[in-house]
Amino acid sequence: MKKEDVLPLSVRNLRRIWEAKKLEMQFTQTGAAKELDWSQGAISHYLNNITEMGPSAIVKLANFLDVDPTEIDPSIVSKLPHVRKIKVTKKASDLTSPTKSHIYDRDDIAHIYVAIDKEILIQGTDRVIPSQHDGFKGVLKLCKQSKYTHNHLVAVRLKTETHLRVYLKTDSPPAAKIHTLWAVMSVTYL
Numbered sequence: 001m002k003k004e005d006v007l008p009l010s011v012r013n014l015r016r017i018w019e020a021k022k023l024e025m026q027f028t029q030t031g032a033a034k035e036l037d038w039s040q041g042a043i044s045h046y047l048n049n050i051t052e053m054g055p056s057a058i059v060k061l062a063n064f065l066d067v068d069p070t071e072i073d074p075s076i077v078s079k080l081p082h083v084r085k086i087k088v089t090k091k092a093s094d095l096t097s098p099t100k101s102h103i104y105d106r107d108d109i110a111h112i113y114v115a116i117d118k119e120i121l122i123q124g125t126d127r128v129i130p131s132q133h134d135g136f137k138g139v140l141k142l143c144k145q146s147k148y149t150h151n152h153l154v155a156v157r158l159k160t161e162t163h164l165r166v167y168l169k170t171d172s173p174p175a176a177k178i179h180t181l182w183a184v185m186s187v188t189y190l
Contacts, residue, residue, distance in 0.1 A: 086103050087113070092114050092120055112143070114164060117131060137190055138187060141188065156179075158178060159177060
């Protein structure tokens, strides 16, 4: 077992994001420390799991790295402001069947959550959205296309079907065949 495998998920995530953003944003620990008003040692301690990251440190690091705090620590969501417990309403395999699961969320666009209870093929591609990732179950966050226009994927229920299909936004089926069309805001694994 690698040393990294025994680190907490939040530290592993921080390290992965830090390395990617370091190249993209071209910063050093010293430069980041200056911007965060921390010492370089404090950043090193977080990256090396010497100091445990509390919610405020996670949020501050997430803001600096321009990511959602849940990308660093998925369990932080219930500690963030304006968080609501939301019911996951449907299953992708049968949109007429309700579920009994929940997810935490914190945004103001009206949306629904759909459990990914089986792998979903992105129509017209060879890519899939897996039902599980690293042991976590998947959930799609969907909203009206008019409310969220930055999406690359759309979720569709065709008039003749009860299950969900996912398409690249540019390849969605003709409107005459669509029962309901949503923008895919995110895919989350809980």
